[in-house]
Amino acid sequence: MARTRARIHPGLTKRLAAGVIRDKVERITEAVAEEAKDRAPDAKRWQATNGADARASHRHADGQTIPATVPYQLPKMEYVRKGGDNRRRGAGPGRWVVVTAVDLADRPRDPSLPLHQRINCECQSIPVPGVIAAATRALPVHVRGSKVSAVVEVVFPRVGEAEFGTNDTPGSHFLSLAGSLVMARRR
Template sequence: MARTKARIAPDLTRRLAAGAIRDKVERISEAVADEAKNRAPDAKRWVATNGAEARPSHRHADGQTIPANVPYQLPKTEYTRGAGDDRRRSGAVGGRWVTLTAVDLADRPRDPRLPLHQRINCECQSVIVRGVIAAATRALPTHVRGSKVKAVVEVNFLRIAEAEFGANDTPGLHFLSLAGSLVMARRR
């Protein structure tokens, strides 16, 4: 008669339970990511339509693609006149536009809240870009460490936190937190 021995690893039960938990949590995080994709806002893109003729702050904003509920950021500019002795020596009349470290906020080109010099004769456009935020949304791999499980759904997109939570008098959309709440409510 032959005998066999099998050794069962002491942590086998824990590892089996962790695998089952990981699978469930991964399904939940993927469902949250899918729901977030469905609820993700559109984006908008600033387009400086007159190229090199556009004012420097508008050229700087050209191509800026952000969530549609968030304002564009244009470098704040200020016109400075020539100063006393320097002006007399050089024969310069007038001054020049200087870019400051602050920003002007605008929902669109020619936004009434922009200073007059930022909006008058502006030929720029704001173009809606659909689906780019949804495409930047994904569930990361789930990690189990001991009795803790970590699942993350991320959106890798410029200024997405402002879109989610709000900023600068802009209300947040809360599309990520709503996606999580809806998925969890369905599982109860």
Template sequence: MGRTKTRIAPGLAKRLAAGVIRDEVERITDAVAKEAKDRAPDTKRWVTTNGPDARPSHRHANGQTIPATVPYQLPKMEYIRKAGDDNRQKAQGPGGWVLRTAVDLADRPRDPQLPIHQRINCGCQSVIVPGVIAAATRALPTRVRGSKVSATVEVVFPRIAEAEFGTNDTPGSHFLSLSGSLVMARRR
């Protein structure tokens, strides 16, 4: 009767366990990504319809596509009087509307929250575009480092953090965190 001995490489058990866990983490991550896609908010797009006659802030906002749960950002406008209209403005030249770096927030064109010069006679539209955020949601490859396994579901989209977590003015939709919670609750 013969006898054989072998040595197991150090850390092999941990690596084998990490491989088994990796498969499970990948299944969970894929489920979270699918749930997040199903729960992702729609987007909305500002469409300026007056062309060159639109006010400067609305031309600037044209095409702005953001999560439907957050407000549009329109540059604040200030009217500068023509040169000579008063002593403060002598160096300003011909006068007219000037865009500022601060913003006015609007849920939609003609939003009552906007200053009157931003909303009166506005012909702009807000168009709902479904599925854009869902298409930007993906599960990244699972990573194994030693005996640790990690995975990430990401959404790359303008102002998505505001949509997820909210701001001082708007509540967050928490679609990503809710997706993770729901998937894990189903596994119990």
């Protein structure tokens, strides 16, 4: 009868255990990413009117693509009167100038906008479905010693406001809800 002996590397069991855990965490992370994609809000894009008639603040917002659950940010406009302080941004007498603050609007001609921002506005808010879902992905799982970490990320302008909300709007919590639902199914 022949006997064989093998010496097992001391860290092998930890590496094997980490591999099993990594596989489980990867499956969970992918499931959270898929659930988040299903729950992600749509986006919207500000489209300014073409031509010289569009306000400077509306031209500045042109192409702004954000989650549909958060308001657009339009630069505030201030009127400099004739004979007033015209040194501000090189404004001539009797002109509108853009200032550093913003006006918030859910859509063009939003009633919450100041009158000079909404009257005679011909801009459009274009729905853009699926772009936030497309920007959602699970990153590779990392194992360091006995710690395993995983991340689901969404790279999109102002997506944090869509997730957590602002002082003016509630958050949709699509990422945190996705994680909670996936974990609840695993119990």
